[in-house]
Amino acid sequence: MPEAHESAKANVRMAEILDSAAKFFYTKGYHATSIEDVARDVGMLKGSLYYYIKSKEDLLYGLLLDVMEQGTGGVEKALEGVKDPVERLEKGIEQHVEHIIRNQVRVGLFLHEFNSLSGRRRQRVQESLKKYQKIFTGIIKDGQASGVFISGDPDLLVNAILGMCNWIYRWYHQKNSPKLEVVEKTFVGLIMGGIVKRER
16 A cells, blocks of 8 residues: 555654754744754755645644643543542643653743744644643632632632643753652642642
8 A cells, every 4th residue: 555655654754854843943942943954954855844844833833732632632531530629630730740741842842932823823722722721620620619629710720730830841851850750749749738628
């Protein structure tokens, strides 16, 4: 099946291009990176790169949307079958931390280059972000309704929780930072200690 083979090759090549773009956007910044940088890095001519994309923004959009959708899918899977709000929030935080650590460059790219997207693309990624945040907001509301979480604006609490975790991308280093499990346990302990009512 030659068509399937060519499609698979194109997918692999596109993955290489996205990896390269993510690296340059993260280290140099989106606006300072050129299509030539990416093409040279993956061993292609600039013109050949346009076989896969129409513009540099295609690369940024693809990277940011993908990292958000992967994050959402990971949290949804981690929460399957879990009913208790406390356990749901713990598992959600663990998955959020893991997603940041395993996708450090792309998460950092999202946090710093989101505003570089234009119009509809920015709106589409924003919608994906809202969907992700809504999962956590729902958990907070359920916990508050059942009396296990402190009172407070659910959106504000979620922004505080996710914001605290998001900064991991800046300081985490594979070689000399604590293991993933230790980071997860530490952040879950800090956050749950602040949001679960003491009398519970």
